[in-house]
Amino acid sequence: MRRLYVYATGVFWLLVTTVAIVGHGVPEPTGHPPASERLIPLAELARHARPDDCWMAIRGAVHDLGAYLPEHPSQPSVVVPWCGREATEAYESKGRGRPHSPHADELLTRYRIGRLAGEQP
């Protein structure tokens, strides 16, 4: 068991270091929306309110989260009611009033599909 502990711990730190080096070598996305980004009105947003077709408006940007929803750590009953809606407040005060992490912000940019009509970019 001592040998298993030593090997496992060594391999763990080796892999963490590798992921850190590889991850740091990639330039961070700018997060700026393209100039020609599509404007999505609230009525269209509301049509995507199902777990498998889930759009959410957060901080003025619209995100297609249908593919991500199964991966969200919370229960579906917590997240699904916000599909098809402006969900900034829920995003900023998840759980017990805490905002999502910078990691979540980064993840969110990958699902951005447009800008909520009437919102400033």
Added chain:
Amino acid sequence: MLSPARNRLTIPLLLLASTAAPVFWALPEDLPPLRSLGIILGWAGCGMLFGSLLLMLRETWLSHWLGGLAGMYRWHHRAGVIAYVVLLAHPLALAADSLPAFPDLAWQTLSPFANGWAVRLGWLSLLLLMFGLAATFASRIPYRIWRWLHAALGIGVVLGLGHLLQLGIDEPVLPLLALAVLLLAWRFIRDDAGLAARPYIVRSATPIADGVVEISLRPLAQPIAADAGQFVLVAFHSGAGFRGCGQFHPFTISSIAGDGEIRIGVKALGDCTRHLQSIATGVPARVHGAFGHFLAGRPTTAQLWLAGGIGVTPFVALLRGGPLHQPTTLIYLYRSETDAAYLRELQTLAATDRLLSLHAHATGEEPPDLASLLPASHDLSNRECHVCGPPAMVAAVRKALCQRGITARHIHFENFDFR
């Protein structure tokens, strides 16, 4: 008494159930394979840690049900290390899910700096498990320090559950958190603080060999229930001019009187047991047990007992309890005659009990030559073999007996190393 097969299977099945139950509850659907694997590994490690926590409890009824305290501790250690390895793989699998397409996201999944308290608590938990296990394997650390370092593992489990709560997974985690705190408190209050133990007082202490004292303990309340061959956990406290170390250590019972008084053999193996060589009459103690079934349920067939040093104590307890009912050969190995506890008494018993054949050997500083000391294969057939002594000697004797054709179910031994 449980059958040997049930003894062997009870704890592995219990661990399997504690591992499978949370995995079944949280089994992911329609997720990428590596992300599913990461989630499964996290819950599997969590479940196995709970099994390991249950196995650290020192209760006579639980040890009886699970086949003995020695087996429980062996599996407590195994389950703890396997759970740790599984939990190390948990964040790596989650990061690997996004590594090919988004290497930066993979690092952010792992990084304690890019995430909130959910990931930070996960890291703290893993680091405490890492530190606690490193201390567990450091056998040179004095026991009084070692036990507190080992307790870091318990804090690691609680922080790991905090990690799940921060992820917003309240439903099964709050009851699990309550269960973890209950198990840790149970262990601390009933076992470490001695609530489960009975009060005794030292009636006498007699040196019986170099670095070995036999301590007689008289019950101050209802005595424990014990049989020859069992061991007890005893903590000696301060009193009568003696400063006790207050820690529970395992000692084999060498004698059980009708009035509940017990005697234990104490060899100076560490700081506390060295200090106990000078114990005085009237020192208060607490006794927890008895545990083990080393010599229980012996058949009427011929026996081979092999004892190394203070490992002769359970055999002494049995012989003091009355004459034998089956032909028995006792091979007693010790360094020198001055180290040989109970030797004169055993020689007297062998002279009066025609079923007992005593072979006492001084081995010096060298490992014993088992090839010449053990009976030949044809003399060992149909014998039940009981081995008690230092772990290295027990391992060597088991190997030698197997080479002589004795199957594992006829070889009985018990390990008292609870670190």
